Amino acid sequence: MQHNKFKLISVPLFLTLGRILKPVIFLVSLLFIGSLGYHLLENYSFLDALYMTTITITTVGFGEVKPLSEAGKVFTIFIILGGVIFYGLAINSLAKIILETSFRELMEKRIMEERLKNLENHYIICGGGRFAYALATEFEAENVPFIIIENNPDSLVSQKETNWLVLDADAMEEETLLKAGIKKAIGLASVLPTDADNLFVVLSARRLNPTIRIETRISMESTRPKMLQAGADKVISPYAAGGKQMARSLLNPEVAEFVEVALGRKDFGLEFSVHRVVKEDPFLGKTIRETDFRKNGFLIVAIKRPGKDLMFAPSAKEILQEGDHVFLLGTPQTNEHWT
Structure with missing residues (x-):
């Protein structure tokens, strides 16, 4: 599946198209010049002139439409050399496209392996x-x-x-x-x-x-x-x-709006954050009243204690324990400090 796995290494589309167009433009020009030359030098019809140019470039060896003059023979030599140059351009462009594609796929694979190796806590x-x-x-x-x-x-x-x-x-x-x-x-x-x-x-x-x-x-x-x-x-x-969420929104739109604010889906200058109480936490063993959450502009919405149900609107006398998750609602400036 070649899709958007990586955009780190890519060949712009216009470069690939440019490599394809170069030999195509050269071939069209060669056919035009050859047809015009045979028409003027040998008095061929335009169909015969195009046919002569085509069999000359492709070197199929079908022979001339009619015997060539000296000038026609010299002109044919240049058309043959032009055909050789065309094949060289075509092979070169095709090789570049193949090599670049292979190299890109190889690098994408290497980058994927490196990123997978470095993944953790994901x-x-x-x-x-x-x-x-x-x-x-x-x-x-x-x-x-x-x-x-x-x-x-x-x-x-x-x-x-x-x-x-x-x-x-x-x-x-x-x-x-x-x-x-x-x-x-x-x-x-x-x-x-x-x-x-x-x-x-x-x-x-x-x-x-x-x-x-x-x-x-x-x-x-x-x-x-x-x-x-x-x-x-x-x-x-x-x-x-989805049904429950829609029903709650219809029955209690203010509550639904508050939940959207808490989840960060509406911008009212507030953000929802969780402060985890760890062993070295300065608030460990202190009551909620003794913490600085409210002084820094926070509302303590709830506390989740390991192995217990969510405690909404906890008392100011509640003592914070190791492993507690304190749910906070505050401004982005102060919230950033506690996240």
């Missing part, structure tokens, strides 16, 4: 349809490393002009997942067209990396238990999720 997207394209767009906006596995040249990802890292292979093969660096990846999204394909990918991914976070999509709700049993951490039904 996300893997299995599939190339609309769902995969939306995922990749979000990942690109968040500036996180990711790779797409897709081998369908007609898919949306294959058709779009991007600089995304795309592995042209079958996502259902374990060798492909290993090549995509699944052992060093932190997340995998399986969004292949059918539930059966996604189930196979989830099973393979969980076996290859027991700790990776796996999310997948389903078309039929009856497939959800099988996906969870196979090892998926989260199963999403686009139709169910």
Whole structure:
């Protein structure tokens, strides 16, 4: 599949066309000059003159239309030499195109291998349809490393002009997942067209990396238990999720608008961020009141504690523990410091 896997090395189209046009223009000019010359020198009809020029350039050896004069013989010599030059130009242009294409493919392969080798703490997207394209767009906006596995040249990802890292292979093969660096990846999204394909990918991914976070999509709700049993951490039904989101937006448009602000889909001068409390964190062991979040213009929306449910609107007396994820809503200037 030759598509937008890389745009790092490419030969401009006009250069390729130029190499093709050079011998073509030379041939047309040679045919015109030859036909005109035979018409003037030997009084050939234009058809006979074109025929004589053609058999001379191609060296097929059919013989002259009629015996040539001295001037005609000298002219024929130059036409033959012109034919030799034409073949040289044609072979040279063809060789350049072939060599450049082969070199470009070789370099793309080397670059792909190098980029795959350096991938770590990345996300893997299995599939190339609309769902995969939306995922990749979000990942690109968040500036996180990711790779797409897709081998369908007609898919949306294959058709779009991007600089995304795309592995042209079958996502259902374990060798492909290993090549995509699944052992060093932190997340995998399986969004292949059918539930059966996604189930196979989830099973393979969980076996290859027991700790990776796996999310997948389903078309039929009856497939959800099988996906969870196979090892998926989260199963999403686009139709169910879309229906719920639309219903919430219709019933509570203000709430839906707030969610869009929190997710960064609307610009009200606010950004949503998550502050993770680590061992060396200055806020570890302190209550929310003792932290500087509010002083820096933040609202603490919720806290997610490992192994526990999300705690919304936590009390000011809540003590922050190691591993806590503090969900913050603030301005871009202050938010940048805590991200």
